[in-house]
Amino acid sequence: MAYSSIVRNTFHKIRLSTSLGKNLGTRSLAEVPLRHSSSNATEQNESIIAIQEMHRFMKDCMLAVGCTETDSNQLAETLVHADHRGHYSHGLNRLDMYVEDVRCGATVSGIVEPIIIKETTSSASVDGNNLLGPVVGNFCMQLAIKKARESGISLVVAKGSNHYGIAGHYSLQAVREGMIGISMTNTSPLVVPTRASECILGTNPIAVGAPGLGDDCFVLDMATSAAALGKLELADRKSQKIPIGWGADSTGQATEDPKEALKGGLMPLGGIEYTSGYKGFGLAMLVEVLTGILSGGAYGPFVRKWKVRSKLADLGQMFMVINPNFFPDGFRERMQELMDFLRQANTAPDAKGNVLVAGDPERQNIAKCERIGGIPYSQVQVDYANNLAKLLQIDQPKIL
Known part of the structure; x- marks a missing residue:
């Protein structure tokens, strides 16, 4: 069709x-x-x-x-x-x-399936055929895991995809197999690049997961924007100011007014140029390179706008898996040692708790859910x- x-x-x-x-x-x-x-x-x-x-x-x-x-x-x-x-x-x-x-x-849904359009022993290019993002994401990550078992490192990219949920969902699939998982996706243009006055790039999340010992693991799951769109929406409804560096107005200037920021756009991770917003801008570009551009899907300003349904999203996504078994022994032990060292680090006087490794806040929430039964x-x-x-x-x- x-x-x-x-x-x-x-x-x-x-x-x-x-x-x-x-x-x-x-x-x-x-x-x-x-x-x-x-x-x-x-x-x-x-x-x-x-x-x-x-x-x-x-x-x-x-x-x-x-x-x-x-x-x-x-x-x-x-x-x-x-x-x-x-x-x-x-x-x-x-x-x-x-x-x-x-x-x-x-x-x-159900009309087509994701198809492999180009493939080697360690790589693949997939057309998601406009299916639900999680359907495309699961297909690609499972393919990447299979290839990494055999070749050590794999890279799978997809075009023709849609919003696929949290990027960490896919990285964790590799972690459960004892491997390092990386996933990225581009998104609708909601971010104003450093020195620009219009939204050109997406929040473009990056997720990296690496296994430690037992069920412990490092799971970085972050957007490359300074704040999520939802945080601006919530501040607007509460008539609260937002921190400088979260959003820009329609002229590209940083603003504390969420209403103006919603008319303009989000700012890159790091905020304004003086506080290194150009680094978040660079990370967002990195994601575009490895997703939309590498896969042949839509990229940057050519991705459809948020919740506009008059055209296909055609999101680009990337899934990479690294098999530690193809590298020096002891990866998981070293990974665990570093995480434990960080968690036991001396804390600042005004710290609200111990140092948390990426993935620890999520483990705390899971533990809460288990404790209360849902x-x-x-x-x-x-x-x-x-x-x-x-x-x-x-x-x-x-x-x-």
């Missing part, structure tokens, strides 16, 4: 095919009340939902709009994983985006999920 016949510019109003068995009329997901956009669930008025139950709910949402069982499971697993690790901005918080993408035909969600998030369930005519997530 040609892409042009799939994509329909119907973001605000869309009728579902009756073959889906859901008579949703012309109501758009834009009518669902705003979700909680903070990076962490609130401590007050939290509701606990079991991991399996949240997975069921997310899966049912995707099935309701016509996704296959396999694709729905992969999407649900990715989003639940984000919430479980404490990355609430990329879990339930983003569910409606995936639902709407499929509803309006901007993303497909994932904590704010009431705003629960209300959002319940409204989405009502719209899609599925069972609401059950609260413990």
Whole structure:
């Protein structure tokens, strides 16, 4: 099926095919009340939902709009994983985006599969065929893991992909196999490069995972922008100022006004030029080189704008795996020694706790979830999920 016949510019109003068995009329997901956009669930008025139950709910949402069982499971697993690790901005918080993408035909499910268009023993180029990002991401990372087992190092790139959740979800797949995993993706242009006055690059996250001993591991999962878009949105709703270096106004000047920053754009990691924002700009460019440009997908200003569904996203993504077994023995022991040394480092007088290695905050959130028997969600998030369930005519997530 040609892409042009799939994509329909119907973001605000869309009728579902009756073959889906859901008579949703012309109501758009834009009518669902705003979700909680903070990076962490609130401590007050939290509701606990079991991991399996949240997975069921997310899966049912995707099935309701016509996704296959396999694709729905992969999407649900990715989003639940984000919430479980404490990355609430990329879990339930983003569910409606995936639902709407499929509803309006901007993303497909079941029509095609990812295909390998070029391949060697240690590399591959994949066309994601506009499938859900997690479907493409899982396909590519598993391929990279397989190649690294045989060749030591592998690199797989994909074009024709979509938003794939947290980048760390894919790096951790390699870590679980005892290998180093690296994943990157470009995104919609939301970042104003140093000295520019317009958004040209995305938040372009980088994730690197490396195994220590047992289940311990280093997991860096970071955007190359100074702050997430959701943090600006939250500050705007609360009428709060934002730190200088988070956002720029429409002229490219740093601003403390979130409303002006939302009209302008995010700033690179490091903020203004004086505080080394050009380094974050350089990292974002690095991601573009290894994703959109290397894969043959969209890149920079040519990636579709955030939540615009009149054209394909065509995101570029990169998956690299390094097998320590092809290098000097003792990698995991050395990795563990360094992490332990850092955690035991002398702390500054005003430190709020011990030094944390990348991945430690997520482990703390996972431990909290295990302790309370599920994932904590704010009431705003629960209300959002319940409204989405009502719209899609599925069972609401059950609260413990």
